[in-house]
Structure formats: structure tokens, C-alpha cells
Amino acid sequence: MSASDNESADEMSDEPNDVAVETISEPPSLTPPKSASGDTFAARVFTAVGGRYSISMRRSVQTVVLYEANRCLHNHYGHLKPFQRKTALLDTAKDLVNSLSFVPLYQRMEIMFRTAAGKIALSPELAWRRMKLINREIKKTICPKISKLSEGCSSHDELCEKFLQEEYNLHHSGKEDQKYHENWEFTHVNFFLAFRMYYVGGFINTKLPPARDPNPNRVVPTIKPIDLANLKNTEGRKRLLDRESASSFISEVMAEERRALLKEVKDHMEILNEFENIVPEEELKKRKKELFSSLPPIPTIEFD
Numbered sequence: 001m002s003a004s005d006n007e008s009a010d011e012m013s014d015e016p017n018d019v020a021v022e023t024i025s026e027p028p029s030l031t032p033p034k035s036a037s038g039d040t041f042a043a044r045v046f047t048a049v050g051g052r053y054s055i056s057m058r059r060s061v062q063t064v065v066l067y068e069a070n071r072c073l074h075n076h077y078g079h080l081k082p083f084q085r086k087t088a089l090l091d092t093a094k095d096l097v098n099s100l101s102f103v104p105l106y107q108r109m110e111i112m113f114r115t116a117a118g119k120i121a122l123s124p125e126l127a128w129r130r131m132k133l134i135n136r137e138i139k140k141t142i143c144p145k146i147s148k149l150s151e152g153c154s155s156h157d158e159l160c161e162k163f164l165q166e167e168y169n170l171h172h173s174g175k176e177d178q179k180y181h182e183n184w185e186f187t188h189v190n191f192f193l194a195f196r197m198y199y200v201g202g203f204i205n206t207k208l209p210p211a212r213d214p215n216p217n218r219v220v221p222t223i224k225p226i227d228l229a230n231l232k233n234t235e236g237r238k239r240l241l242d243r244e245s246a247s248s249f250i251s252e253v254m255a256e257e258r259r260a261l262l263k264e265v266k267d268h269m270e271i272l273n274e275f276e277n278i279v280p281e282e283e284l285k286k287r288k289k290e291l292f293s294s295l296p297p298i299p300t301i302e303f304d
Helices: 003-013 041-048 055-073 082-098 105-111 124-149 156-171 184-188 192-198 228-233 243-273 281-293
Strands: none
Touching: 041 055, 041 192, 055 082, 055 105, 055 124, 055 184, 055 192, 082 105, 082 124, 105 243, 124 156, 124 192, 156 184, 156 192, 184 192, 243 281
């Protein structure tokens, strides 16, 4: 396939119909999940993760944030160009993350990273691709097993616990009598939190409260932005920016983001120090360890 064919295929995959929120074909007999009763997205996530947040939940929470952002925007995709849909999706996802007040601020900053270790922000293109994978992966990896497990279950939450136990037993032979630990679903099945929150049995739950965009007056760019991160690898780079200026610009942006994150971590560390002899030492150590893990990687220094 030629480069132009690839570009055409990518444009086709961005059509609104490809990302429209799907509906169930028949009513499920199970009671909806408890999280479905929440008035806001933040309340539903809070219930779904058990009223707590840990670093191990980062990718799972990113998944439901992208799913909810798509719910907020799917009626508007028809009026937007492909690059505008991707930009709007990521912007909406970031706003939804900021609404999760039960997640510490310094950890909220990490949710939309590409990887926890890399500390690189998710791009609009990658956010779009990850969003499109959610229902596809749920139908491929979870739904085929659900029908065999639903017998005897009265609620979706009960079915979820049964599924997780079966998966745990499958990955830990010889430990069938041991219950999976509380973070196991977040570290092994990234898409499961979306299944827990947005499905009832093997079908998408259409009785959820309508999605609410945190910024209903959202403005999207009218001109496609230049992807400076990939600028040095394109043939037309000399017509836009030379190699040195592009590299300098990218380094400046990354340095600014790094300084902001370092200041955020430093401020939280000072707050924790004020709670010495008040909060149990083990809890303080745990919080400080989480802060340390959120630090950006040490920049590389090249010598002539």
C-alpha cells in the first residue's frame, strides 16, 4: 500500500460512524453496576475504583476517561475535520481528568501520559487510536467469556468479580483457592474498568446518565497544527523549520513542562513533611514513594 493509500485509510478510519457510541441489541437481565448511579463522571469512577486511587490504576482510568470523552463528543464529530476530532477528544479527556478531585493533583498529571515511566504526554493521534480500541478489545477479550460466567449472577458487579477470579486462576495455576488482590484488575486487564462501568453483561449500558462535557463551549483549532515532534523525520522539514530550530523548540517546551512537574512534586513533598508525627510513618513513606515515582526522567547531557 502506498503512502497515499495509508493516508486515505487513516482518514476513513476517522469517520464519525466508526467511533459512534454503540447501543445494545437486547436488554440485559443483570442489575446495572453500582457506579452507573453516579450523577457525575467523577462520582462513577470513584465508585468503580473502590473509592481510592493508586498509580497502578493509571492506564485503566485513562481508558475510561477516553471512553467518556468520546461519549461527550460523538454527536459533534460530523461537524469536525479528522484532526479537530482528535484534538477535541484529548482536550475533553484532560478536562475530565481534572474533574477527578479524589485523585491527588500530581497523580492527575500522570493519567494522560503515554507510559508511566516515559512521562511523555499522550498525543491527539494516540489518544484517538486508544479510544477506538476500547470497545473492540472488550468484545474480543472479555465478552466471549461473559456468557459462560453469567449463570447464577444477579448483577453486573457480581459478574465482574467472577470474571476477574476466573482470569486470576488462569494466570496463577495452583492458586485456585486464593482471591485475586484488589489491584490485579488494573495491572492485568487495562480495558476491564471500561467494561465494569459502561457495560451490563455483554452489552453496552444505554441507561447511563448522559455524558456532560466539562467545557460545553469548547473551541477547536481551524488549522491543523504542525507535529513538531516528528518534524525532523519529514522530507518537507526545511520548508517549515530547520533541524536545529525544531529541536530547540521541542527542548524548550519539554523543559518548561519538566520544571512545572518538579515544582508540583516539591510542593507536595513539603506538605507531607508538615504531617510528620501526625500521619503514620508508613503512610508518609508510601506517599513520598509515589511522589518520587512521578518525577520526570533525568535529562540527558551531551558533551562535545
